[in-house]
Amino acid sequence: MSLVFTGCQTASDPGGAPVAALTTTSLPEPMTIAPPAPLAAPLPIPQPAPNLVQPPAIAPFTPANASPVGRPWPAGWVNAWVPLESWGKFNGLPKPVLLSGGKEPLYQLQSGNGLVLVKIGSPSVNMAGMQFGLGFAPRLIKGLPYVHSLDAQKTLQALADAFFRLPATNRTVVIDAGHGGRDGGTLGTTGHEQEKHYTLDWARRLAPLLAVRGWRVVLTRTNDIEISLADRVAVADRVKADLFLSLHFNSGIPNRDLMGLETYCLTPTGMPSNIIREYDDDVREAHPNNAFDEQNIQLASRLHGSLLRATGAVDRGVRRARFMTVLRGQNRPAVLIEGGYLSNVGEARRIAMPEYRQALAEGVARALE
Ligand SMILES: [Zn+2]
Incomplete structure (x- = not known):
């Protein structure tokens, strides 16, 4: 068995440049989706207290808490x-x-x-x-x-x-519909369907499902606009998000046989990435999101499993990448999901079906209950 690592064509940071200093003046206004009115017995939905500083819901991984069950990682097991x-x-x-x-x-x-x-x-x-x-x-x-x-x-x-715990209350998730505006992402097999429309539809289907589960949901975009990768990270910082999820669809061009789900998180320092693209994948790099290495893979695993169950799609694995700007600058657990290959005829046809995108949304939502 060998894995071929590919990806949608525009999720990378083409210059491989370090993340630019962020300004707050040019940021897009994130859209907060209010929980919909319940249909039957009303459930109390926790509302965030905007002026209250919340303690971090998930403790960042540090060597001091390396083993949640109390075993220090053996000193000889380093490199x-x-x-x-x-x-x-x-x-x-x-x-x-x-x-x-x-x-x-x-x-x-x-x-x-x-x-x-x-x-x-x-x-x-x-x-x-x-x-x-x-x-x-x-x-x-x-x-x-x-x-x-x-x-x-x-x-x-x-x-x-597997000590990852979702915050129980006052929890905020940022859902990032990949691409937008002039950046259409990858194309479906007929050459007409653009990734950016499918990611936005997936995000819009997902938002109410998370809201009824008690999440404050913030979307990086709610329409067809272009947002820089750095600004998507800045939105998550500004709303003090507990989690960040970026939604994409994949391309295997020139290999049209590739199909299935891939879930990405940031590569730990010292480890080569599973996918590099044009990025100079220097294993010595340490990014802000590396503070969440353990939570990232636990969250990715949880999402990946739930998505496989919801869609029946082929498992192409939980993988590590260092080039993804939307992940590496995050000060919280962050995951990027490739919900299928638009370059594969059969999978592009499924992705074009609203029922499949609803299944993708439900797969994510169930992982965040
Ligand atoms: Zn993409």
Whole structure:
């Protein structure tokens, strides 16, 4: 199995330039969607208190709270190859079981959150039935399976601990419909449907579903206007968002066979990205959103699983990217979802159906209950 990493064509920062200093004068006015009137028994919907400073709902990851279950990450497991068995033992798991041999042996670990399948030489790991991109392909050392310490800590451990908690009250989410205005995003297979219209429709379907779940929902755009990537980040800062979600559709051009869902979060420092584009993917970079590495992948996993269940789409994995300007400057957990490939005839046809976009909206909403 090999993964091909592609993406919609315009979500990147073409110059690879650092995020410019933000000004508040030119920002678009975000639109807050009020919770709709309930149909039957009215539910109390928490309203944000605008002048009240809320404590951060999700504690940022720091080495001091690296292990929410009280185990410090082993000092020797830094920039090193870790035996899969040792990582399992660290989590109280039984020894890895060899499922299949050959050139790229496949190992299985039984964890409390489901099976972990590690394939030697593979760019991804399968956890609880979902694909997660790795920074380093697992390798055999003296005949035993090893994973890189960054993958072990930032992906395997983050998902094994799964301590991400959504804020219960006074919670604000920014929904970012990708592209807009002159930036149409990628095109559907007939050459007419533009990504920007589908992302906006998805966002508009999603907003009321989140509002009834008690979220204050802020959209970066509610119509066909162009907004810079930096301004999309600034909106989230200004409304003190707890979460940021950017919605996109994908292009695999020239490969029209690619189809399925991909969910992205920022690459941890030290780790190569799963997708680079034209960006100079320097592993030494540390961005503001790297303070949320663990929450990012936990949120991404939660969204990805819910979206797969809601749509039945092909799983193309939770992946890491460093070039996405809308993610890396975020001071909160942030995820970018590619809701399918507009370059694939069958998937473009499904994306064109309102029912599919409603399923995408419900998939996101259910993950944020
Ligand atoms: Zn896009």
